[in-house]
Amino acid sequence: MTTVKTRRTLAKAGVLTGLVLGGLFAGLPVLWMLSTSFKSNGEVFRNPPKLITESFSLDAYREILGNGAQLRFFLNSYIVAGAVTVLTLLVAVLAGYAFSRFNFPLQRTINAVIVSVQAVPPITLVIPYFGLVVALGLYNTYPGLILTHMVFTLPYAIIMTTAYLNTLPRELDESVKVDGGNSWTALWRILVPISVPGLIAVGVYTFMISWNEYLFALTLTRTDDMRTVPIGIQLLMGQHSYEWNQMMAMSILGSVPVLVLFLLFQRRFIGGLTAGAVKA
Amino acid sequence: MTSLMASKTAAPVEQPPPPRRTMARRLVPYGYLSPTIVLIVVLMVIPIVMVISYSFRDNVIVQENSVFAGLANYTKVLTDPDFLAALQNTAVFISVSTVAHLLLGLAFAMMLNTQLLSGVTKAVFRIVYILPWLFTIAVIAVIWRLLLDPAGVVNYVLHTLGLIQEGVNWLGDPGKALWVVTFINIWSGYPFFMISLLAGLQGIPADLYEAAAVDGANPLRRFLHVTLPQLRPVILSMAVLDLIWTSQQFALIWMTTGGGPLNTTEMLSTYTYKQAFSEYEFATASAAAVIVLLLTMILAFFYVRQQRER
Numbered sequence: 001m002t003t004v005k006t007r008r009t010l011a012k013a014g015v016l017t018g019l020v021l022g023g024l025f026a027g028l029p030v031l032w033m034l035s036t037s038f039k040s041n042g043e044v045f046r047n048p049p050k051l052i053t054e055s056f057s058l059d060a061y062r063e064i065l066g067n068g069a070q071l072r073f074f075l076n077s078y079i080v081a082g083a084v085t086v087l088t089l090l091v092a093v094l095a096g097y098a099f100s101r102f103n104f105p106l107q108r109t110i111n112a113v114i115v116s117v118q119a120v121p122p123i124t125l126v127i128p129y130f131g132l133v134v135a136l137g138l139y140n141t142y143p144g145l146i147l148t149h150m151v152f153t154l155p156y157a158i159i160m161t162t163a164y165l166n167t168l169p170r171e172l173d174e175s176v177k178v179d180g181g182n183s184w185t186a187l188w189r190i191l192v193p194i195s196v197p198g199l200i201a202v203g204v205y206t207f208m209i210s211w212n213e214y215l216f217a218l219t220l221t222r223t224d225d226m227r228t229v230p231i232g233i234q235l236l237m238g239q240h241s242y243e244w245n246q247m248m249a250m251s252i253l254g255s256v257p258v259l260v261l262f263l264l265f266q267r268r269f270i271g272g273l274t275a276g277a278v279k280a
Numbered sequence: 281m282t283s284l285m286a287s288k289t290a291a292p293v294e295q296p297p298p299p300r301r302t303m304a305r306r307l308v309p310y311g312y313l314s315p316t317i318v319l320i321v322v323l324m325v326i327p328i329v330m331v332i333s334y335s336f337r338d339n340v341i342v343q344e345n346s347v348f349a350g351l352a353n354y355t356k357v358l359t360d361p362d363f364l365a366a367l368q369n370t371a372v373f374i375s376v377s378t379v380a381h382l383l384l385g386l387a388f389a390m391m392l393n394t395q396l397l398s399g400v401t402k403a404v405f406r407i408v409y410i411l412p413w414l415f416t417i418a419v420i421a422v423i424w425r426l427l428l429d430p431a432g433v434v435n436y437v438l439h440t441l442g443l444i445q446e447g448v449n450w451l452g453d454p455g456k457a458l459w460v461v462t463f464i465n466i467w468s469g470y471p472f473f474m475i476s477l478l479a480g481l482q483g484i485p486a487d488l489y490e491a492a493a494v495d496g497a498n499p500l501r502r503f504l505h506v507t508l509p510q511l512r513p514v515i516l517s518m519a520v521l522d523l524i525w526t527s528q529q530f531a532l533i534w535m536t537t538g539g540g541p542l543n544t545t546e547m548l549s550t551y552t553y554k555q556a557f558s559e560y561e562f563a564t565a566s567a568a569a570v571i572v573l574l575l576t577m578i579l580a581f582f583y584v585r586q587q588r589e590r
Contacts, residue, residue, distance in 0.1 A: 012396040019391050023408045029467070030411050032433065033423045045431045095316040102309035110313065117324050119580040121528050123549045124569040127334065127556050128327035131341050151323040158316065183308060212416035214531035219557060230418035234535055237422060244426055251419040262414055266407070270475055 037061070037248035044244045060249035070250065072225055073232030076142075077254075080217075080228060081210040083146045088153040088206045089199055096161030097187050101173065117155045122215050125151065133220050140222045148216045153206040160205075164198030165191060201268045204261045211258055229254040328573070334566035341562040353567035363568065365543050366551040373462050373547060374526040380466040381522055382515065385473030390507075392474075393481045406478075413471035420468045421535035425451070428460065451537050454544045461536055461545050465529060473518055480514040481507070513586075520583040524576060548572050 031051065036044055037060050039053045064070045098104075099111065129148050130139075138144030172194070173186035181189070192199075217228045227235065233254060236247050262269065310317075334340040338349040357363050388409050392402055412420070427434050430447040438444045450460045484507065492502045530549040533539060539546040539554065552572060556565035 008396070015391055015394045015396050018387075019397075019405050022388050022391065023405055025467075026411055026471075027408045029423050029427055030415075032427060033419075036426060044426075045429070047436055049433045049436055091315045091319065094312045098309040098312035102312075104306070104309040107309075110317070113320060113324075114316070116580065117320060119524055119576055119583075120324060120328070121549070121569075121572050121576050123528065123530060123552045124331055124573045124576075125324075125327050126553075127341075127562060127566055127569055128330035130556070131330060131334075131562075132327065134341075148323065150319060154316065154319060154323075214417055214534075215553075218534075230416050230531070233416075233418040233422060237425075237535075247422050248426070251415075251422050255415050255419055258414055258416070262410075263407075270479075 033248045033251060036244055037252055039245050041243055041245050060243075060245040061253070063246050064250050064253060069224060070232060070236075073227055073229045074253070076226060077211055077229040078257075079142055080145050080149065081207050083142070084149045084153055084210040085203050085206045087146065088150055088157045089203055091150075091154060092157035092161045092202065093187070093192060093195075093199070095158045096165050097183075097191065099158070099162040100165035101170070101183070114155050114158055117151065120151075122152075126215055126219050129216065130219055139220060140226050142226075144220050145217060145228070148220060149210045149213055152209050152213065156209075157202045157206055160202050161195075161198070164195055164202075168194065197268060200265060204265050204269055207261060208258050331566045331569050331573075334563055335570045338563050340566065342560055346563075349563065353563050354571075356564055357567045357571065362543055362546060363548075363551055366539075366546040366548050369458055369543075369545060370527055370547045370549075372458060373465070373529075374523050376462050377465045377469060377526045378519055378522045380462075381470045381473045382519060384466065384470040385477050385518075386511075386515075388470070388474045389477035389481055392478055409474060410471045412468050415468070417468070417529075417531035418535060420464065421532055424464045424467075425536060452541055454541045457537050457541060457545045461533060464536065465526065465532055468532070469522070469526065473522065476514055476518050477511060480511045484510045516586050517583065520579060520586060524579050524583070527572075527576065527579070548575075 035051050035053060038056050038058070040055055040057060040059065043050075043053060043055060095114075099107065125148075133139045133144045133148070136144075138147070168191060172190050173183070176186040176190055177183075211228075212230065213228075214230045217231050218234075221227055221231070224235065233247065233250055236243070236250055334346075335353055336349060336351070337346045338352070339346045392406055392409065394402070415423075426432060428450040429435075430449045430452075434450070435444065435447045439447070448456070451457055488506050488510070489502060492506050497505065527547075528549060529547065530553065533545055533547050533550050534553070537545040539550040548568070549572070552565050552568040555561045555568060559565075
């Protein structure tokens, strides 16, 4: 009896040790970023390095939040990611509805094209996008960035929305049709309202992709007042190479929206994400 | 963080065929799909046609009158030592990253799936383990530039432990930079592998393990004969996806080394970007971009075939 118990305790200690070591690997760099953001710039490289600073200060955050140019990056990211999320959800609901509730020729072909969009390398697209966006007068504008971000968000959103709609019983929309409604009313009166949990997961992921996007934001905008947060972080690195505390504060502020969304919707989000990759 | 997922969106729908399907009724699904179709034509079909046509021409984008150039751009790219170096670096970067993502992801997923610890403990660790994946690449680049600075904390710790004698310039040393950016990529990318494998582990029926235990299989044999075969489909599809994603990594390289020192971390993505937006050689860049597209299609082909087998 005791040996079984001892072995169990040992196994538990082993797993816990492994988990803590892995946790340090994953978490220490993030903690160091947090810690550096509270330091004065002179303290950043002081030896011996301290994880918990004695001269705790919020100056780096004040510096970022009191600077209109930095706040503009956040405003731009909210505008772009917000618009991408709304538009992606709208288009994906319509497409998911077609895939889930109708049979039509070309269904498989269109589906295959949508899936394949996800494999096209962004670096291949960015060259013609640059040409197109300049030709259409969308260079250095919000619509140029919003439109091009949708190449990343739309395929995933359509696949997830279709999968979600497939789980809803068809009797729901049939009942609307019996009452004389058409497919349009069935979608907006019945299916969309009960799909809200699924659509939240799609929306969160869409927002994250757009908020974090780097290559198109770098290439298709030019002036500082049109730059998004990831490019803002890079600009900060160029301007004040050694203001590490401010760079860390900016990095944390820039990550807050995604971290908050993830923590709020963690369960639903992971479920939706793995549903596509694992059970497909 | 672009995702690549396949699913059976073409789910069969049981509908009794109505007596007369009018033309208008048949067009209804295409109506719902029209915004998607327009966007895909604008965002994928036209751009791919454009980049292919650029790749056979000269003086594109920057000048009005471009001329047909045949295969000249391809010859130029394929004989450029920088391109060949980028190809080789990319191969190392993506294969090492993918293997490491798989090993770390599997190890972490199995620890997080343990029956020995409470759900709350596991939930806390799960959040910590997912953390690196939640930060945008720009942030990850800045964090690691701080940590790996010659005067930074990594060198301090290694020096204190007596492992190095003087500060190492991790990202500036031609012999080390490729391995260092690969390491950073491993750190930032394993969580997605881990999440998928964890879902896969949770989907393995418990009676398979019970049957193996009854047969007297020890934990190692249970891992080799139950866990691995059950996870095989997830592992294979995640591995191909990861190769594709990692080959598309641009921001991490651009913000840590910019492809240097001495091209040692130049990737296909940074090479193409430089040709286009630093050299303004859009035609050459387009040829490189088409080659990248073809290489990706080869990987995607294996992915699709793997999906069909499942």
